[in-house]
Amino acid sequence: MENEVTVSKMAATQEEIKQILEKIPQQKPFRFIEKILELDDNHILSSYRYKKDEYFYEGHFPGNPVTPGVIMIETMAQAGLVALGIYLLMKEGIVSDALMLFSDCEIEFSNMIKPEEQITVYAEKIFFRRGKLKAKVEIRKENGVIAAEGVMSGVLQ
Amino acid sequence: MQEKEVFDKIVGIIGPFAKNKESLNNVTNDSNILKDFEVNSSRLVDIILALEDEFDIEISDEEAEKIETIGDATNLIKNKI
Numbered sequence: 001m002e003n004e005v006t007v008s009k010m011a012a013t014q015e016e017i018k019q020i021l022e023k024i025p026q027q028k029p030f031r032f033i034e035k036i037l038e039l040d041d042n043h044i045l046s047s048y049r050y051k052k053d054e055y056f057y058e059g060h061f062p063g064n065p066v067t068p069g070v071i072m073i074e075t076m077a078q079a080g081l082v083a084l085g086i087y088l089l090m091k092e093g094i095v096s097d098a099l100m101l102f103s104d105c106e107i108e109f110s111n112m113i114k115p116e117e118q119i120t121v122y123a124e125k126i127f128f129r130r131g132k133l134k135a136k137v138e139i140r141k142e143n144g145v146i147a148a149e150g151v152m153s154g155v156l157q
Numbered sequence: 158m159q160e161k162e163v164f165d166k167i168v169g170i171i172g173p174f175a176k177n178k179e180s181l182n183n184v185t186n187d188s189n190i191l192k193d194f195e196v197n198s199s200r201l202v203d204i205i206l207a208l209e210d211e212f213d214i215e216i217s218d219e220e221a222e223k224i225e226t227i228g229d230a231t232n233l234i235k236n237k238i
Contacts, residue, residue: 103199130218132202155199 012039012087020086024078025099029055032075033121039087042125046079049118057115067113072139072148077102080123080135081154088128089156098156100133105152107137117142131156158238160231163212167230170207174200186228212238 012020017036024033038045050067057065085100113119119139126134138149168184175181175194190196196204205221208214208230214237224230 103197127202127206129206130202130221132199134203153199153203 010040012036016087016090020083020090023086024082026078026082030074031078032071033078033083036079036083037120039084041088041091044079044084044087044121044123046083046121047118048075048121050113050115052115054115065115067115067117069107069109069148072109072113073105073107073152075119076107076121076123076137076139076148077105077152077154079121080137081133081152084123084125084135085128085133085154085156088125088133096156098131100154101157103132103153103155105150107148107150107152109148111141111145111147113139113141113147119147126151160235163234163238164227164231166211167208167227167234170211171196171204171227174204184227186226186231188227189225190227190230191225208234214238 017039020039021033021036024031032048033046034049035047036044037047056068056071060066060068081102082100089096119141121137121139123135123137126136132153132155134151134153136151139147141147168181171190171194172181174196176197177193177195180188180193180195188194190201190204191198201221205216209216212234214234216233220233224233
């Protein structure tokens with residue numbers, strides 16, 4: 001069509017992704033994002049493989065290690081709030097050391113994640129306004145099945 | 158839309174975010190959204206966006222920062238619809 005306007009989403013460059021991974025403040029043993037597979041103004045897809053020797057497996061549960069729900073939430077937040085938030089700030093030309101702190105969430109859990117599983121997190125922006133980022137998030141098991149999903153928010157502090 | 162109707166809709170939107178539910182029984186124009194209803198400040202953005210959707214208006218960040226009471230919100234919205 002002659003007058004049709006094609007709107008394409010500008011995806012992050014590999015250089016931008018590298019910068020974002022360097023800027024994410026969470027580090028071992030509390031870092032649950034290894035790769036950013038997709039990233040643009042509206043969504044992020046990331047991956048992480050839970051290590052066999054993550055500190056929380058020893059107690060959750062002895063002899064039967066299962067990834068705690070709070071760690072699954074943190075894993076989704078590091079992608080859907082922290083990494084996506086850093087990218088959105090970069091796109092607005094804002095250089096900031098502000099921390100994206102978790103403010104609220106509503107998450108439903110449906111499946112367990114065991115040690116050494118490679119998970120993916122998909123998050124889609126609902127809004128980013130006045131320093132608050134709200135996103136629809138989901139975490140999938142290595143076999144592609146959803147382990148948890150919901151909505152979460154973070155606030156720049 | 159009558160002012161009372163605007164007022165009631167605002168209170169209806171804020172209600173689910175209020176931790177002090179009892180305060181919702183005695184709302185006036187002077188009711189402070191954060192202090193009286195005990196709304197978490199991070200929820201203010203959700204409330205502003207919900208007000209925009211409900212009344213089909215746009216509220217700028219500068220305008221949003223001036224909203225402290227139910228009366229502030231009612232006056233702002235009344236002038237935009």
